[in-house]
Amino acid sequence: MRHLRLVLGDQLHPRLATLTDLDPEADTVLMVEVAEEATYVRHHKQKLVLVFSAMRHFAAELRERGVRVDYVELEDPGNTGSFTGEVARAVARHAPDRIVVTEAGEWRVEAMMRDWEEAFGLPVEIRDDTRFLCPRPVFARWAEGREALRMETFYRAMRKRTGFLMEGRDPVGGQWNFDHDNRRRLPAGHVVPERRRFAPDAVTRAVMALVARRFPDHFGDLDGFAWPVTRAEALAALRHFLDDCLPGFGDYQDAMRAGTPFLYHGLIAPALNLGLLDAEEVCRAAEERWREGAAPLNAVEGFIRQILGWREYVRGLYWARMPDYPDTNALEATRDLPWFYWSGETAMACLAECVRDTKAHAHAHHIQRLMVLGNFALLAGLAPAQVEEWFLVVYADAYEWVELPNVHGMALWADGGLLGSKPYAASGAYIDRMSDYCRTCAYDVKAKSGETACPFNYLYWNFLITHEERLSRNPRLAMPYRTLAKMAPARRAEVLADSARFLDNLNASEGEPGGERA
Numbered sequence: 001m002r003h004l005r006l007v008l009g010d011q012l013h014p015r016l017a018t019l020t021d022l023d024p025e026a027d028t029v030l031m032v033e034v035a036e037e038a039t040y041v042r043h044h045k046q047k048l049v050l051v052f053s054a055m056r057h058f059a060a061e062l063r064e065r066g067v068r069v070d071y072v073e074l075e076d077p078g079n080t081g082s083f084t085g086e087v088a089r090a091v092a093r094h095a096p097d098r099i100v101v102t103e104a105g106e107w108r109v110e111a112m113m114r115d116w117e118e119a120f121g122l123p124v125e126i127r128d129d130t131r132f133l134c135p136r137p138v139f140a141r142w143a144e145g146r147e148a149l150r151m152e153t154f155y156r157a158m159r160k161r162t163g164f165l166m167e168g169r170d171p172v173g174g175q176w177n178f179d180h181d182n183r184r185r186l187p188a189g190h191v192v193p194e195r196r197r198f199a200p201d202a203v204t205r206a207v208m209a210l211v212a213r214r215f216p217d218h219f220g221d222l223d224g225f226a227w228p229v230t231r232a233e234a235l236a237a238l239r240h241f242l243d244d245c246l247p248g249f250g251d252y253q254d255a256m257r258a259g260t261p262f263l264y265h266g267l268i269a270p271a272l273n274l275g276l277l278d279a280e281e282v283c284r285a286a287e288e289r290w291r292e293g294a295a296p297l298n299a300v301e302g303f304i305r306q307i308l309g310w311r312e313y314v315r316g317l318y319w320a321r322m323p324d325y326p327d328t329n330a331l332e333a334t335r336d337l338p339w340f341y342w343s344g345e346t347a348m349a350c351l352a353e354c355v356r357d358t359k360a361h362a363h364a365h366h367i368q369r370l371m372v373l374g375n376f377a378l379l380a381g382l383a384p385a386q387v388e389e390w391f392l393v394v395y396a397d398a399y400e401w402v403e404l405p406n407v408h409g410m411a412l413w414a415d416g417g418l419l420g421s422k423p424y425a426a427s428g429a430y431i432d433r434m435s436d437y438c439r440t441c442a443y444d445v446k447a448k449s450g451e452t453a454c455p456f457n458y459l460y461w462n463f464l465i466t467h468e469e470r471l472s473r474n475p476r477l478a479m480p481y482r483t484l485a486k487m488a489p490a491r492r493a494e495v496l497a498d499s500a501r502f503l504d505n506l507n508a509s510e511g512e513p514g515g516e517r518a
């Protein structure tokens with residue numbers, strides 16, 4: 001039997017299901033750089049470099065292990081530019097008996113794979129992606145018959161299923177969740193660990209030149225690329241996180257500071273989502289640190305909840321609800337994405353800073369994404385599809401399976417509460433509490449109304465007023481709605497007027513204080 005084994009750009013794992021029973025004498029591994037994947041959304045330049053460079057390194061490592069790899073580069077003559085076109089050409093070259101793949105990360109790509117059996121007249125075996133800890137059918141069984149799919153319930157089931165941080169049937173430390181310990185602001189003068197940078201080697205530099213030449217109009221800076229592109233580098237990044245960041249990760253997980261985008265965050269998501277690391281090994285490594293006494297439980301539990309809980313949960317939900325999941329728009333949000341999401345040109349210091357970080361590094365951490373960029377999109381009623389595309393484009397770790405539930409469900413509540421029990425709406429006070437952004441802002445975070453007031457302040461109440469009918473009965477919003485009920489009519493009118501003025505100007509003068517552009 002001659003197998004053609006296709007490995008996708010986000011499947012670069014040494015024990016990938018596609019490769020387990022590989023016969024080096026008979027089989028060929030196919031890897032293809034295709035224009036369609038690079039342009040179906042206009043990915044950040046660093047994300048393109050990351051994927052192509054990691055693919056080239058992975059192919060070289062397979063060859064060193066004696067595997068025959070047919071690798072098609074983006075600019076190879078005859079490259080058709082699509083997965084289906086390249087598999088067709090490879091079938092003609094190798095005349096395999098069967099095609100073997102692992103299920104795709106994105107519904108769009110898996111739909112292509114499902115057509116191949118008929119298109120090529122060959123058996124196409126689509127294997128389970130064993131890099132995840134919750135197989136799709138297990139999630140589907142868990143989700144069956146549940147009206148709301150709450151992550152906390154899923155997470156506890158996953159702790160029991162895998163035994164991470166468990167003592168028999170009970171969670172270690174007597175508690176499932178230590179999140180309330182994880183909300184500290186960064187003290188002034190606190191020194192955070194240096195980011196571990198991986199200098200581009202010759203392969204990465206060649207890809208950087210390719211990306212600069214072929215995708216000059218894509219968002220993001222190329223210079224400063226420092227992501228791990230091999231498994232060895234990814235393991236070094238993981239070790240750096242465990243040694244230097246994990247002990248402080250819990251306490252400062254939600255903190256933000258201008259000019260300091262990385263803080264105690266792992267920066268391993270891009271490697272994890274490419275397959276250079278896997279979920280089980282990172283959870284195991286973090287748990288070991290706690291058992292050795294090298295990291296506190298709140299940090300380790302917080303980290304494991306992100307991977308074993310949240311990451312597996314959003315993937316399960318994505319597959320359980322696709323392809324219809326993005327079609328809902330529960331809050332009827334239709335406003336166009338403002339230009340400053342690309343340019344960073346806004347007088348709102350928090351948004352400008354988060355866009356700057358994103359542009360420079362293809363990275364922002366979860367609170368920047370959720371509570372600044374996502375929160376603004378929610379409060380301003382930006383159209384979900386536009387916001388979703390933005391998040392998919394700009395982050396090095398973003399693939400649709402992880403981006404869509406996070407943005408559509410968590411940040412924008414566009415699914416009407418399937419994923420989150422309430423919209424994550426917050427006023428400027430939250431951003432001020434968790435960051436130092438407001439200190440340099442042209443707006444006044446303490447002011448509630450008028451041209452110089454922090455827009456988050458009136459947009460927050462405007463949001464609650466606009467969606468009163470839909471949201472006021474939500475028990476998790478009882479408190480703000482009680483406050484709203486007591487709001488004087490004149491104050492309500494002021495909130496609505498400030499918001500209308502700001503939103504009407506969003507894409508013109510951007511509603512800056514005094515109407516000037518930043």
Ligand code: DLZ
Binds near residue numbers: 105400
């Ligand atoms: C993201 C990406 C990019 C930019 N390019 C390629 C590519 O040329 N070849 C490839 O195999 N994969 C690429 N990827 C990753 C795929 O888009 C990824 O496999 C799907 O998004 C998830 O199913």
Ligand code: SF4
Binds near residue numbers: 428432438442443454
């Ligand atoms: Fe952001 Fe408002 Fe603070 Fe300015 S004042 S940084 S707009 S939260």
